Amino acid sequence: EAQVTQNPRYLITVTGKKLTVTCSQNMNHEYMSWYRQDPGLGLRQIYYSMNVEVTDKGDVPEGYKVSRKEKRNFPLILESPSPNQTSLYFCASSPNQGLGNYGYTFGSGTRLTVV
Amino acid sequence: QQQVKQSPQSLIVQKGGISIINCAYENTAFDYFPWYQQFPGKGPALLIAIRPDVSEKKEGRFTISFNKSAKQFSLHIMDSQPGDSATYFCAASIRAAGNKLTFGGGTRVLVKP
Numbered sequence: 001e002a003q004v005t006q007n008p009r010y011l012i013t014v015t016g017k018k019l020t021v022t023c024s025q026n027m028n029h030e031y032m033s034w035y036r037q038d039p040g041l042g043l044r045q046i047y048y049s050m051n052v053e054v055t056d057k058g059d060v061p062e063g064y065k066v067s068r069k070e071k072r073n074f075p076l077i078l079e080s081p082s083p084n085q086t087s088l089y090f091c092a093s094s095p096n097q098g099l100g101n102y103g104y105t106f107g108s109g110t111r112l113t114v115v
Numbered sequence: 116q117q118q119v120k121q122s123p124q125s126l127i128v129q130k131g132g133i134s135i136i137n138c139a140y141e142n143t144a145f146d147y148f149p150w151y152q153q154f155p156g157k158g159p160a161l162l163i164a165i166r167p168d169v170s171e172k173k174e175g176r177f178t179i180s181f182n183k184s185a186k187q188f189s190l191h192i193m194d195s196q197p198g199d200s201a202t203y204f205c206a207a208s209i210r211a212a213g214n215k216l217t218f219g220g221g222t223r224v225l226v227k228p
Contacts, residue, residue: 004158031214040124042204042218043159050214058215090158094214103149104216106158 002027006091006107013081013114021076021110023091030096032074033058033104034066036087043090049074050096081114088112118142119207121219129227134192136222138205141186145207149216150179150190153202162203163190195226 004025013019025032033048035058045058049068063085065077074093078085088111092104121138128134138148146167151159165172165179165188172179178191192199205219 033215035218040220042119042121042220043216044218045215048215059217092158096214103161103164104159104214106151106160108156108158 002105004091004093004105004107006089006110009108009110011110011112013112015082015114016080019078019081019112021078021089021091021112023074023076023107024072025074025091025093025105026072027093027095027105028071029093029105030071031094031104032068033092033094034064034074034076035090035092036060037090037109038087046076046089081112083114086112086114118217119205119219121205121222123222124220125223125225127225127227128195130195130197132195132226134190134195134199134224134226136190136203136205136224137187138189138207138219139185139187140207140217142207142209142217143186144209145217147208147210148179148181148188149206149208150177151204151206151218153204153221159204192224195224197226197228200224200226 034046035043037043044060047066049055091107094104149164150162152162153159176193181188203222206216208216
């Protein structure tokens, strides 16, 4: 089944304790992206990657890191989490179809609480 | 500054009625306008999308209307069903710029039986 898999689904952590949220896709997609979802703000892009070893900042990158060493994986790293990073996080992937129509496939989300 | 503004924030409609969600954008470089549907506990899923060279696109009960001069687009859900109860997000992107989606704030739709 074509899918984007995130782990964990739920995570409660303490301020300052480094954590990694994993993301893997099995569709051989070039594009991958991380979003955070907050009430009333919709989804905001944190980082995106256009291919292996190619990453760039989205709209809200502060406090996050990413890496893209393999095409299928795109982990999100919080080096020193703070309470304002409490949110619902989504990983998504999309094929590179030039200027054709395309859509993102989203994972099921990771609900992170930082206390 | 939100580049894509979505309204209303929530919407209640009777079964069989029409749900209408509106979005306005600022960046004239946007050239792809998708709508996503999200059920509780799930990630958003692509519902329907339109390019600015088309004024309307229909897929089943879902229709996007696009007004390029007004920089507005809307989603119409015809014959709304209880199963359509979900949160809907409009989005916009520049296809040549790495598929970066900018989302609206979302509309929670409740269809009453």
